[in-house]
Amino acid sequence: MGKISSRAVVSQSKPEEPGVPLNIFYCLCGEFLLVLQGSLAVLPRRPTDGAYALRNEGDKQRVYKLNSVGGPGREGGGVVVRLGKDQFEFQRRLHCPRCLLCIGYETKPGSQKGPATFILPGSMTETQNELPADAFGDEFDDEPPIEKEPAAGAAAAGQAISA
8 A cells, every 4th residue: 555645835925913903803703703813903994884994905805714605695795885875885794604784895796805994893703702882883872761669550450460
């Protein structure tokens, strides 16, 4: 029997930057989604929807690995979104492979990356199976008020039932 040998070649697109940690991000369902040098908080935000911009071209290009699938349909979940009165934009939606939560989008049709990949705020967390602070946006910043005493109508209804 012949000898079996194999070779593995490891290549990098850029040399590693010392001191910049790799951060791992998970979907709300616990699925691994993104490995990124640095934090999402330092990325530029898009003014229209607050999405984090991962640049794919130019000097400020980011090195990352995104685990996502396209949405249903022939165009990979592409939709046309109205941005302003006369402004429209194509968005190819990116979804979690396990639960299909929309985690971001590309603005270039087809399967190739556009100039940037946009990650929706609140769609990822650094701790597996834990909600991020911005998961619900500004809706739940304040806790709802809790009534300490029953309302007058509820007390009257309780007396009518016991009578």
